[in-house]
Amino acid sequence: xxxxxxxxxxxxxxxxxxxxxxxxxxxxxxxxxxxxVHWLYGFASSISYNSVFAVVTxxxxxxxxxxxxxxxxxxxxxVILFFLHTTLTSATTVAIPALVWREWENFLKVxxxxxxSCLIIRKEHHFNLYIWAIVLSIGFMGFVExxxxxxxxGGHKIKGPDGHILSDNxxxxxxxxxxxxxxxxxxxxTKEKVxxxxxxxxxxxxxxxxLGTYSRGGxxxxxxxxxxFWLKSKHKIRLLFxxxxxxxxxxxxxxxxxxxxxxxIETASEDGSFMTRVNSWKIHTLMALDRPITGGGFxxxxxxxxxxxxxVNIDKLDFISTPPVSxxxxxxxxxxxxxxxxxxxxGFFLFISIIALSFIKLTSIEKYYRKQTGVxxxxxxxxxxxxxxxxxxxxxGAALSLAYLELYYAILAVVICLAQRxxxxxxxxxxxx
Amino acid sequence: xxxxxxxxxxLVLFIYLSNKALKTDLEKDE
Numbered sequence: 001x002x003x004x005x006x007x008x009x010x011x012x013x014x015x016x017x018x019x020x021x022x023x024x025x026x027x028x029x030x031x032x033x034x035x036x037v038h039w040l041y042g043f044a045s046s047i048s049y050n051s052v053f054a055v056v057t058x059x060x061x062x063x064x065x066x067x068x069x070x071x072x073x074x075x076x077x078x079v080i081l082f083f084l085h086t087t088l089t090s091a092t093t094v095a096i097p098a099l100v101w102r103e104w105e106n107f108l109k110v111x112x113x114x115x116x117s118c119l120i121i122r123k124e125h126h127f128n129l130y131i132w133a134i135v136l137s138i139g140f141m142g143f144v145e146x147x148x149x150x151x152x153x154g155g156h157k158i159k160g161p162d163g164h165i166l167s168d169n170x171x172x173x174x175x176x177x178x179x180x181x182x183x184x185x186x187x188x189x190t191k192e193k194v195x196x197x198x199x200x201x202x203x204x205x206x207x208x209x210x211l212g213t214y215s216r217g218g219x220x221x222x223x224x225x226x227x228x229f230w231l232k233s234k235h236k237i238r239l240l241f242x243x244x245x246x247x248x249x250x251x252x253x254x255x256x257x258x259x260x261x262x263x264x265i266e267t268a269s270e271d272g273s274f275m276t277r278v279n280s281w282k283i284h285t286l287m288a289l290d291r292p293i294t295g296g297g298f299x300x301x302x303x304x305x306x307x308x309x310x311x312v313n314i315d316k317l318d319f320i321s322t323p324p325v326s327x328x329x330x331x332x333x334x335x336x337x338x339x340x341x342x343x344x345x346x347g348f349f350l351f352i353s354i355i356a357l358s359f360i361k362l363t364s365i366e367k368y369y370r371k372q373t374g375v376x377x378x379x380x381x382x383x384x385x386x387x388x389x390x391x392x393x394x395x396x397g398a399a400l401s402l403a404y405l406e407l408y409y410a411i412l413a414v415v416i417c418l419a420q421r422x423x424x425x426x427x428x429x430x431x432x433x
Numbered sequence: 434x435x436x437x438x439x440x441x442x443x444l445v446l447f448i449y450l451s452n453k454a455l456k457t458d459l460e461k462d463e
Contacts, residue, residue, distance in 0.1 A: 002437050009444040016451040020458055023451050030447065039440055066462075125457045132450050140443045144436060195446075 003042035010036075010049060017056045021064055022126040024057030025117050026133040032113065032406050033137035038161035054109075057116060068122040071423045075357045076118055076416050079409075082343075082350040083111045086298070089343045093297025094306060103298035103404075110409045117413035122421055124378055128189060130414065131382075134182050135202075138407060141166065142176040143202045146209030154254055158212040170400055173218020175407055176210050177392035180225050181385035189378050204246060211250050221396030228388050277333040277399065279325050282317045284332050284341030286310045288348065295344035302329040335397035342403070351403065355394060358415045362387045365422045372425075379418065386414050 017024035031049040061067070090097075090104040121130055141160055148156040160166025166175055180203065187199045207226075210218045226243070233239045280301075287296045287310055300306055307329035314325055332338035339351040362383045369380035393408050402408070 002440065005441055006444065009448060012448050013451065016448075016455055019455055022458070023454060027447075027451070123458075123461070125454045129450060129454045132447070136443055136447050140439075144439055147435075147439075 003040050003044035006036060006040055007044045010044070010047075014052070014056065017053055018060060021057050021060040021116075021120050022123075023129060024053060024060050025113070025120050026129040028053040028057050028113060029117070029130065029406075029410055030133035030137050032109075033134065033410075034140070035161070035164055038164050050109075054112070057120075061116060061120060068120065068420075069424070070119055071420055073118075073416055073419055075354065075361060075412070075419065078350060078354050078357060079111070079114065079412060079416075082347065082354060083107065085343055085347050085350060089294045089297050089347060092294045093300055094291070095297050095300035095303050100297040100300065107298075107404050110404060110406050113406070114409045114413045114416075117410065118416045118420070121413070121417040122424075124189075127378075127382060127414065127417065128186070130410075131182050131186060134179060134407065134410060135186060135199075138166070138175045138179040139183055139202055139206060142172070142179065142206040142209040145172070146205035146212065149209060149212040150205070150249070154212070156212070158209055158214075165402075165405070169213040170215040170217055171402060171405075173210050173213040173215035174221060174393065174396040174400055174402060175405070176206050176213075177218060177221035177225055177396055178389045178407055178411065180206060180222075181388040181392070184229070185382055185385040188381050204242070207246050208250060211254060215396075217396045217399040221392045224395045225388055225392050228391065232384075275322050276326070276330060278320060279314075279322050280330040280333050281337040282314055282320075282322065283307055283310050283325070283330075284334075284337040285317060286313055287341040288344050289316070292345045295340070295342050295347055298342050299331075301341045302331055304329045331401040332403075333399055333401055335393075335400065335403040338401045338403045354412065355390070358390055358412060359387065361415055361419050362390070365418050368422055368426070379421065382414070383418055386411060386418070390415075 013027050017027050028050065031053050036049050037045045037047070086104060086107060090100050093100040117130070121127060145156070145158045145160075149158055157169070158172060159169045160172050160175075166172045183199055183203045183206065187196050187203070190196050190199065207222065210222050230236060230239055230243075283301050287301050287306075290310070296306065301310065304327065307325075308327065311325040314322075332341055336348070336351075340348045343351075365383040366380055366387070369377045369383070373380065375381075389411055393402075393405075393411070397403075397405075397408075
């Protein structure tokens with residue numbers, strides 16, 4: 001039954017995607033983040049919806065006569081350079097080429113989505129539907145999991161669907177931290193009161209879902225996002241009241257082991273799980289020292305034989321004492337060290353430059369619209385919320401291997417599109433929607 | 434069952450929003 005209903009809905013969405021490429025690119029993003037097949041069990045689960053919507057969008061874009069202008073953008077160039085560099089690191093990998101190219105292929109799909117998003121999204125309703133795609137995928141998953149967590153009185157283990165990139169509780173927590181500002185943005189631009197009310201409920205449930213993941217990185221990300229909202233809010237007392245409600249719900253449902261888990265943030269140096277991560281960071285740094293330009297290629301340090309060959313030189317980095325290195329390879333457990341090991345110092349420099357330039361661009365966009373149109377302008381609000389989302393990624397991502405997360409590149413696409421929009425507005429000096 | 438209803442709700446909302454965005458785009462084109 002669920003498959004039949006979904007197949008009908010997918011056909012309707014297909015119609016919209018074919019009509020306008022901005023709808024197509026939003027559904028493409030939604031199907032990439034949500035991966036509908038994880039929610040289906042019958043005949044409809046054998047179709048790659050992501051590929052279908054990608055093809056429809058790309059064809060629709062080339063057929064369309066009203067293509068948006070694309071101005072030169074340094075951030076866009078940096079992202080493309082980073083991708084080209086990953087192609088080089090894949091070609092020169094020290095790991096098994098077939099497996100590395102498979103990872104490269106996945107990253108290529110993310111970059112193709114980013115390119116078309118940058119070429120298509122320009123108007124307010126384009127941006128809003130694109131943000132809705134994020135909220136109705138990641139936010140929806142958080143909402144469902146959060147409700148299950150509340151219904152089971154804290155017994156439900158929160159994670160994404162099996163086989164999904166967010167099936168890891170820590171990954172889920174990071175994605176939700178990045179989605180919270182997007183939900184907040186939509187509450188400020190949506191006109192339908194019922195939907196705004198639904199979004200506010202979703203926001204609260206997603207916060208509870210983050211707590212329910214037991215993720216320490218997620219908790220730190222939540223503190224940063226929450227702290228930012230509180231500091232920038234005009235309604236500090238009201239927000240404090242909401243925080244008290246969430247805290248009281250959380251206090252009722254969160255068991256003793258949650259508090260024990262969070263206590264280990266303070267004693268990280270004595271925590272085995274954390275020290276394994278530090279060892280992994282050292283191995284990834286050693287790979288970069290060994291191959292500064294090309295690194296080892298996607299996930300190369302995770303291969304046992306490569307890991308062990310690098311572990312021989314672990315004493316080079318003995319300024320932080322860690323327990324003996326394990327025999328089997330580990331994931332980087334940090335977006336920064338992941339890129340460092342996979343693509344060397346050259347890739348790391350590009351990755352950091354992308355993040356830094358995104359923040360610089362967003363600050364400049366924010367300043368421009370605050371001066372021109374005031375704080376109620378949607379472009380000002382969006383740039384502010386995107387900045388918080390990126391901040392959550394940079395903070396929580398420091399302990400997770402999510403350097404190629406589709407959601408992050410979708411957010412980067414929003415930054416590039418906002419910059420494009422800002423350039424057009426500056427040219428015409430007319431900032432009407 | 435409950436998850437299925439929410440899933441359907443999510444799809445219906447996305448269709449509604451896509452339709453609304455299409456209408457807005459058509460109005461702007463005119």
